[in-house]
Amino acid sequence: MRSPATTSALAALVAAASLALVACTEPEEPDTPGVTPTTVTIGTHQPLTGPAAAGYAAISAATSAYFEYVNAGGGVNGRTIEYLIKDDAYDPTATQQAVTELVEQDDVLAIVNGLGTPTHSSVLDYVDDEGVPDLFISSGSRVWNQPDLYPNTFGYNAEYVTEGAALAQYAVDQRPDAVVCVLGQDDEYGEGILEGVEIVIDSNEIAQVQTYLSWDEDLTGQLATMKAAGCEVNILGTINGFTAMALATAAQMEWSPDWYVSSSGADYPTLLEYLGEAGPVLLEGLVSVNYLPFNADSEWNALFREINDEYNDGAPFTGNTVFGMSVGYLFAEALAAAGDEPTRESLIAAVESGELLGNGIVPLGFSDSNHAGYQTVGIATIEDGVQDYEGTTYNLNVGEVTEVDAAPVPLENGGIPQG
Numbered sequence: 001m002r003s004p005a006t007t008s009a010l011a012a013l014v015a016a017a018s019l020a021l022v023a024c025t026e027p028e029e030p031d032t033p034g035v036t037p038t039t040v041t042i043g044t045h046q047p048l049t050g051p052a053a054a055g056y057a058a059i060s061a062a063t064s065a066y067f068e069y070v071n072a073g074g075g076v077n078g079r080t081i082e083y084l085i086k087d088d089a090y091d092p093t094a095t096q097q098a099v100t101e102l103v104e105q106d107d108v109l110a111i112v113n114g115l116g117t118p119t120h121s122s123v124l125d126y127v128d129d130e131g132v133p134d135l136f137i138s139s140g141s142r143v144w145n146q147p148d149l150y151p152n153t154f155g156y157n158a159e160y161v162t163e164g165a166a167l168a169q170y171a172v173d174q175r176p177d178a179v180v181c182v183l184g185q186d187d188e189y190g191e192g193i194l195e196g197v198e199i200v201i202d203s204n205e206i207a208q209v210q211t212y213l214s215w216d217e218d219l220t221g222q223l224a225t226m227k228a229a230g231c232e233v234n235i236l237g238t239i240n241g242f243t244a245m246a247l248a249t250a251a252q253m254e255w256s257p258d259w260y261v262s263s264s265g266a267d268y269p270t271l272l273e274y275l276g277e278a279g280p281v282l283l284e285g286l287v288s289v290n291y292l293p294f295n296a297d298s299e300w301n302a303l304f305r306e307i308n309d310e311y312n313d314g315a316p317f318t319g320n321t322v323f324g325m326s327v328g329y330l331f332a333e334a335l336a337a338a339g340d341e342p343t344r345e346s347l348i349a350a351v352e353s354g355e356l357l358g359n360g361i362v363p364l365g366f367s368d369s370n371h372a373g374y375q376t377v378g379i380a381t382i383e384d385g386v387q388d389y390e391g392t393t394y395n396l397n398v399g400e401v402t403e404v405d406a407a408p409v410p411l412e413n414g415g416i417p418q419g
Contacts, residue, residue, distance in 0.1 A: 041082040042108050048085070049089045051214055051241070054273070065312035066307055086099070092118055111133070116139055120137050138156060140157040156330070158263065159375070164199075165196035170392060171258075181207050181208040183209075183234060186212060187214070190211055199400075208226045210223075214239075223246060244271050259287065268382060269318040286387075289394075334356055336417040354367050362404075362407050379391075389406075
């Protein structure tokens with residue numbers, strides 16, 4: 001006859017064995033952050049408030065609308081995409097808090113399309129140290145393209161240097177004897193545009209270079225100096241609000257130079273909001289660069305309009321809408337290529353594979369040695385109230401600007417990538 005102690009010991013062993021059996025038969029929790037059997041969670045920091053909110057706040061809303069469209073179509077490889085958006089008000093300190101929350105509390109798979117050079121620079125090392133894929137940054141800084149230093153970091157926008165060089169080359173081609181000047185934001189954005197201009201035009205031949213701070217409320221001094229220098233073509237590295245301010249200030253001075261503007265500050269609908277009734281006249285003839293299918297006859301543009309109407313509460317359709325949905329498409333393309341059981345490692349491998357095309361006027365060219373976004377841009381002009389590509393496309397490679405043919409990526413499978 002067993003003693004009570006022996007019986008208790010046997011019962012404990014049986015219970016332990018049962019627990020072990022359950023542990024062996026129950027499915028293990030996924031060990032990839034942000035990935036469950038049915039969802040993938042990613043995050044971003046965006047200026048929903050603050051000085052850069054006008055226009056730019058629409059980007060993440062458009063990305064979310066695109067993901068809703070994808071999720072309604074069954075998601076990617078059977079998983080829906082959850083996109084967490086943190087407002088950083090274009091303030092690097094707030095960016096650090098937002099991204100820390102996304103990584104350490106929300107456990108995201110990746111940071112996608114964090115916006116801004118000064119803001120994202122403040123979290124670049126942290127995200128890399130944490131081993132989090134840092135995908136498709138919304139900035140044209142060259143810093144993102146350093147695979148040896150930041151192996152998980154990838155740009156998206158055309159580099160500022162590329163845009164500056166393309167604008168300068170077009171200016172020289174159109175008006176070879178014009179007096180050229182530059183106005184840019186007093187940071188890496190404006191510096192990159194100027195560097196690109198100087199690839200085409202010797203620095204001694206640029207009549208004036210003026211800068212502004214992102215919190216300035218007046219450009220009168222800068223514009224007065226440029227007018228006095230006889231500037232005929234002004235190349236701008238400005239965000240939309242300062243582009244509008246420059247044009248309005250020049251109009252008050254009764255000065256009408258030609259305006260050549262980077263993609264970050266040349267969205268026609270957004271500029272119209274700033275300029276009001278005077279907008280159509282002031283913006284007529286404005287030259288800009290872009291690399292996405294914002295033009296009216298693009299099949300991508302037509303799809304994005306439908307998505308905007310159905311999933312974005314019919315918000316105004318602008319170039320920032322196209323930008324937001326395009327970067328959403330690129331992430332979905334990367335996720336599809338990352339396999340049925342995506343990990344951070346397989347996501348990075350998918351981007352570096354060279355198989356991602358994006359949806360721009362030329363295919364993307366990511367690889368293990370190239371983490372830059374678009375490296376080719378097309379010239380767009382505003383004529384009779386319509387902003388569209390005029391047919392000239394430039395590529396910058398090893399400090400040389402070359403005119404190339406556009407090769408737009410076609411729309412397939414309703415804009416939902418397949419694994």
